[in-house]
Amino acid sequence: MLEPLAHIGRDQKTGGYLRDAWSDADLELREWFAGEARRRGLDLHEDRNGNLWAWWGDPSAGRPGVVTGSHLDSVRQGGAYDGPLGVVSAFAALDLLKDRGVTPSVPLGVACFTDEEGARFGVPCMGSRLLTGALSPEKALGLTDDDGDTLADVMKRTGRDPSALGRDDETLAAVGTFVELHVEQGRGLVTEGRPVGVASAIWPHGRWRFDFHGRADHAGTTRLADRDDPMLPFARMTLAARQAAERLGVVATVGKIRVSPGNANAIPGLVSAWLDARGADERAVRDLVAGLAGTASEVSEESWTPVVGFDAALRDRLARVAGGDTPAPILPTGAGHDAGILATAGVLSAMLFVRNPTGVSHAPDEHAERADCEAGVVALADVLEDLCR
Ligand code: GLV
Ligand code: MN
Ligand code: MN
Numbered sequence: 001m002l003e004p005l006a007h008i009g010r011d012q013k014t015g016g017y018l019r020d021a022w023s024d025a026d027l028e029l030r031e032w033f034a035g036e037a038r039r040r041g042l043d044l045h046e047d048r049n050g051n052l053w054a055w056w057g058d059p060s061a062g063r064p065g066v067v068t069g070s071h072l073d074s075v076r077q078g079g080a081y082d083g084p085l086g087v088v089s090a091f092a093a094l095d096l097l098k099d100r101g102v103t104p105s106v107p108l109g110v111a112c113f114t115d116e117e118g119a120r121f122g123v124p125c126m127g128s129r130l131l132t133g134a135l136s137p138e139k140a141l142g143l144t145d146d147d148g149d150t151l152a153d154v155m156k157r158t159g160r161d162p163s164a165l166g167r168d169d170e171t172l173a174a175v176g177t178f179v180e181l182h183v184e185q186g187r188g189l190v191t192e193g194r195p196v197g198v199a200s201a202i203w204p205h206g207r208w209r210f211d212f213h214g215r216a217d218h219a220g221t222t223r224l225a226d227r228d229d230p231m232l233p234f235a236r237m238t239l240a241a242r243q244a245a246e247r248l249g250v251v252a253t254v255g256k257i258r259v260s261p262g263n264a265n266a267i268p269g270l271v272s273a274w275l276d277a278r279g280a281d282e283r284a285v286r287d288l289v290a291g292l293a294g295t296a297s298e299v300s301e302e303s304w305t306p307v308v309g310f311d312a313a314l315r316d317r318l319a320r321v322a323g324g325d326t327p328a329p330i331l332p333t334g335a336g337h338d339a340g341i342l343a344t345a346g347v348l349s350a351m352l353f354v355r356n357p358t359g360v361s362h363a364p365d366e367h368a369e370r371a372d373c374e375a376g377v378v379a380l381a382d383v384l385e386d387l388c389r
Pocket of ligand 3: 071083182
């Protein structure tokens with residue numbers, strides 16, 4: 001099932017994926033989702049925030065459902081599995097339940113959340129944050145992409161109604177339990193020698209924009225003493241972030257910068273840099289960011305996600321059901337997920353991880369072996385069967 005998706009948004013040169021939210025590639029992936037739902041006779045629904053839902057059974061009949069799924073957008077030059085593995089496995093697990101002759105006692109849903117990566121507008125898990133009210137529609141609508149287009153412009157262009165964005169209690173009420181299957185973004189399961197694991201927690205994490213203002217001028221004729229070059233404080237901030245991360249036992253990354261105006265032969269007038277910081281200890285992450293604040297002209301927090309501890313009883317139940325003879329390993333993660341946003345909003349949520357032999361993610365080398373993907377589908381089907389008994 002991953003095969004028909006393999007070419008969508010793929011950069012032929014690098015093998016990486018470019019699947020920004022609401023891009024042509026994303027729209028094609030959404031069409032694929034709709035086709036898979038229709039082919040199985042599921043009821044397809046796009047909610048007010050652009051999230052897709054495919055239901056087996058009627059979730060409006062008063063019994064909250066069991067939902068599984070993930071996202072189809074990618075980071076820029078991302079891998080093939082982060083997101084799509086969870087959506088594909090969701091459909092495949094439903095097929096397996098049908099083959100087993102299971103009749104779920106509650107509605108079973110497949111979800112595809114919009115803009116999980118935040119590659120285009122900067123805020124990750126936009127679809128689930130809007131759904132749960134963790135992000136206000138006012139803030140979302142004002143976000144701009146690299147072309148200066150707002151989310152509102154982009155949604156209108158694809159025929160959506162941006163004025164309908166916002167917390168959606170009706171859609172949320174249908175989700176009694178959410179289980180997201182995801183490729184592991186690390187080598188924990190390789191070390192454990194197991195194909196499938198269960199998430200314990202998601203580290204607190206956030207993104208901050210640092211703006212360094214300077215004075216644009218000629219690269220050849222401006223004496224060093226006369227320069228106000230914002231590239232220098234930016235470089236100092238990047239090194240200081242690394243040192244502070246080592247000292248505080250967290251991780252910090254500058255993965256995106258924008259240099260304006262961007263001439264090789266001119267001192268820039270403005271450097272904007274995005275800092276991503278995460279760690280097991282929220283205090284340490286906050287301390288790192290606070291310690292860097294004085295390096296920039298302005299610092300703005302673009303997103304923050306507090307620690308997520310998944311429900312312990314559900315986590316252990318998944319580990320038992322998905323593990324076969326020996327309970328599946330339980331692992332924390334530094335990656336953000338829609339399951340974490342739903343858990344924070346009070347939805348009973350859990351995650352399954354599938355072994356990634358390279359441990360690489362958010363890059364083309366991300367991988368999962370076919371046999372492990374199949375083990376993931378079987379584990380997910382077992383878990384769904386157990387939950388909708
Ligand atoms: C999403 O994958 C994130 O952790 O940034
Ligand atoms: Mn990701
Ligand atoms: Mn993901």
